[in-house]
Amino acid sequence: LVTVALDAMGGDYAPGEIVRGAVLAVNELPVNIILFGIEDAIRKELALAGAIPSDRIRVVHCPEVVEMAESPSLSYKRKTKSSIRMGLEATKNGEAQAFVSAGNTGAVMFASTFVLGRIAGVERPAIAGVIPTQNGSLVMLDLGSTVDCRASHLSQFAIMGHHFSKNIMGVENPRVGLLNIGEEAEKGNLLTLAAFDLIKKLPIRFVGNIEGKELLFDKADVVVCDGFVGNSLLKFGEGAAKLFMDFFKGAAKSSLLALIGLLFLAPSLKRFRKKFDYDEVGGAVLLGVDGVSIIAHGSASATAMKSAIRTAVRAVEGDMVGKIAAALK
Amino acid sequence: LVTVALDAMGGDYAPGEIVRGAVLAVNELPVNIILFGIEDAIRKELALAGAIPSDRIRVVHCPEVVEMAESPSLSYKRKTKSSIRMGLEATKNGEAQAFVSAGNTGAVMFASTFVLGRIAGVERPAIAGVIPTQNGSLVMLDLGSTVDCRASHLSQFAIMGHHFSKNIMGVENPRVGLLNIGEEAEKGNLLTLAAFDLIKKLPIRFVGNIEGKELLFDKADVVVCDGFVGNSLLKFGEGAAKLFMDFFKGAAKSSLLALIGLLFLAPSLKRFRKKFDYDEVGGAVLLGVDGVSIIAHGSASATAMKSAIRTAVRAVEGDMVGKIAAALK
Numbered sequence: 114l115v116t117v118a119l120d121a122m123g124g125d126y127a128p129g130e131i132v133r134g135a136v137l138a139v140n141e142l143p144v145n146i147i148l149f150g151i152e153d154a155i156r157k158e159l160a161l162a163g164a165i166p167s168d169r170i171r172v173v174h175c176p177e178v179v180e181m182a183e184s185p186s187l188s189y190k191r192k193t194k195s196s197i198r199m200g201l202e203a204t205k206n207g208e209a210q211a212f213v214s215a216g217n218t219g220a221v222m223f224a225s226t227f228v229l230g231r232i233a234g235v236e237r238p239a240i241a242g243v244i245p246t247q248n249g250s251l252v253m254l255d256l257g258s259t260v261d262c263r264a265s266h267l268s269q270f271a272i273m274g275h276h277f278s279k280n281i282m283g284v285e286n287p288r289v290g291l292l293n294i295g296e297e298a299e300k301g302n303l304l305t306l307a308a309f310d311l312i313k314k315l316p317i318r319f320v321g322n323i324e325g326k327e328l329l330f331d332k333a334d335v336v337v338c339d340g341f342v343g344n345s346l347l348k349f350g351e352g353a354a355k356l357f358m359d360f361f362k363g364a365a366k367s368s369l370l371a372l373i374g375l376l377f378l379a380p381s382l383k384r385f386r387k388k389f390d391y392d393e394v395g396g397a398v399l400l401g402v403d404g405v406s407i408i409a410h411g412s413a414s415a416t417a418m419k420s421a422i423r424t425a426v427r428a429v430e431g432d433m434v435g436k437i438a439a440a441l442k
Numbered sequence: 443l444v445t446v447a448l449d450a451m452g453g454d455y456a457p458g459e460i461v462r463g464a465v466l467a468v469n470e471l472p473v474n475i476i477l478f479g480i481e482d483a484i485r486k487e488l489a490l491a492g493a494i495p496s497d498r499i500r501v502v503h504c505p506e507v508v509e510m511a512e513s514p515s516l517s518y519k520r521k522t523k524s525s526i527r528m529g530l531e532a533t534k535n536g537e538a539q540a541f542v543s544a545g546n547t548g549a550v551m552f553a554s555t556f557v558l559g560r561i562a563g564v565e566r567p568a569i570a571g572v573i574p575t576q577n578g579s580l581v582m583l584d585l586g587s588t589v590d591c592r593a594s595h596l597s598q599f600a601i602m603g604h605h606f607s608k609n610i611m612g613v614e615n616p617r618v619g620l621l622n623i624g625e626e627a628e629k630g631n632l633l634t635l636a637a638f639d640l641i642k643k644l645p646i647r648f649v650g651n652i653e654g655k656e657l658l659f660d661k662a663d664v665v666v667c668d669g670f671v672g673n674s675l676l677k678f679g680e681g682a683a684k685l686f687m688d689f690f691k692g693a694a695k696s697s698l699l700a701l702i703g704l705l706f707l708a709p710s711l712k713r714f715r716k717k718f719d720y721d722e723v724g725g726a727v728l729l730g731v732d733g734v735s736i737i738a739h740g741s742a743s744a745t746a747m748k749s750a751i752r753t754a755v756r757a758v759e760g761d762m763v764g765k766i767a768a769a770l771k
Binding site for chain 1 (some may be wrong): 576586589590621623632634653654655656657658659669670671674675676678679680681682684685686688689693697699702703704705706707709710714
């Protein structure tokens with residue numbers, strides 16, 4: 114079984130939802146969990162969830178907690194006994210094969226890079242996330258790790274995204290695209306024009322430029338972009354979804370007709386929401402570091418944590434890190 | 443009355459919708475229109491619309507037409523008698539005070555820059571568009587004119603956006619924000635970090651960083667970004683809206699319950715669609731050129747053309763170009 118080091122103190126609903134996610138995971142997945150965090154709090158939540166510590170689910174006490182708004186570099190230097198730091202160290206030294214956290218994203222990125230180190234040959238790490246699309250999903254990277262990219266970074270992201278899609282998503286020969294402002298090869302800014310030329314020479318299935326309006330329509334299995342652009346698009350998508358939902362709520366409040374309509378539509382809307390639900394998606398993966406480090410959404414539920422743990426298990430079983438290392442050597 | 447030079451041959455539904463838009467405009471707005479394009483075709487459409495050429499609506503024959511997919515620079519050099527080129531020249535020499543086109547965006551941008559020239563002191567032009575938000579709208583720029591920006595470009599965009607909001611949207615003291623990946627001043631990439639420092643020194647109401655997820659929630663009246671980012675967000679928004687509509691259509695087809703629900707919801711959905719309808723928005727404005735040049739959506743209807751003409755009238759009446767020139771001197 115794969116052993117996952119889980120940050121029990123990270124996320125808006127920690128440690129409750131995290132511990133419940135761990136319990137779900139050991140019941141449903143081929144995984145053992147080590148919970149890192151304040152031992153008393155974790156044991157209390159385990160008891161509430163009707164679970165007792167065992168070989169499948171262990172607790173390691175960490176006296177310090179990194180808060181959600183703390184500085185990544187300062188927290189790394191000062192809190193050497195935090196659940197993030199100790200969980201990553203257990204992953205580095207082989208006690209666990211992967212680390213999962215719903216905590217402070219910047220702190221997890223920073224600590225992952227320093228504790229696990231970078232894969233030899235990797236210029237910059239990238240955060241890869243699974244984005245639901247009309248008829249499936251795609252892997253998008255970078256979502257905010259490297260916000261000033263060179264073309265060579267995007268080219269490496271293309272390789273790393275290829276291996277993510279293949280090993281975690283199970284896509285045989287992933288179509289890799291470059292996010293751009295036009296479909297034609299000669300469209301773009303200086304960065305994407307140069308990246309296009311590099312990526313087309315890679316031994317992967319490059320399908321060219323993908324425009325923002327095509328992103329959700331299954332034109333590619335992997336889409337590569339600068340971390341500033343990826344993060345902006347991701348957050349804009351969250352905002353647009355919220356606007357839609359707010360609109361429906363408002364309509365239902367102001368009109369009986371609309372309320373009745375929504376009730377009739379509820380089963381369809383539920384399917385739609387489920388499809389675009391972060392809970393099902395399984396966390397983002399920090400690629401380029403020498404180990405498996407998964408970043409779940411800060412508001413992750415127990416189900417979301419289980420999905421993130423499943424992502425970790427797949428990354429380990431598929432030897433994603435080894436394959437990226439071999440490809441970039 | 444303001445006189446607008448209108449490209450009758452540009453757009454997916456030209457010349458029919460363009461000519462009908464001109465007829466709507468002269469009936470509803472304080473404007474005279476000069477239609478530039480193939481005279482026979484325009485006169486036929488005018489007759490169909492029940493209008494006859496007069497002082498209010500004139501026709502100038504242009505033997506050449508720039509196609510939607512043509513190269514901007516080549517079309518500019520080779521088609522000196524196109525409706526784009528001749529309409530802009532009429533604007534330059536004072537026969538008209540503004541130019542409006544739903545044609546090839548790149549060609550209109552290129553020709554506008556060369557025929558009208560740049561305002562003294564402007565480093566790069568920007569396309570500014572009006573984006574509907576939850577409770578109003580905002581001006582966003584650049585939407586794709588300058589895809590490799592320096593901080594000084596974004597700083598000038600902030601000034602130009604301020605004057606757009608004030609003179610065309612009628613906002614007294616517009617709140618100007620910077621699109622960024624975090625709210626705090628220390629967040630961002632090299633470009634936005636440097637731009638933040640420049641914009642905060644400007645004599646405008648700078649409200650700091652705006653994240654993608656806040657964009658549609660009325661935190662600012664103007665949001666400034668790099669043309670690559672702006673264009674990507676705009677197109678992604680179009681795609682997300684299409685996904686949503688496709689979902690509703692699919693649900694209505696597959697389930698009677700959903701169909702009934704949609705019928706009940708129809709009045710609310712109609713209001714929502716109208717709010718986010720390009721027809722109402724009034725075209726994008728090419729800022730930084732020494733004249734008023736408005737780019738309507740390629741699929742613009744007669745109503746959309748009327749809205750774009752209204753934007754042109756407001757820009758002229760508010761002396762937007764003069765105010766930008768004074769601010770950037």
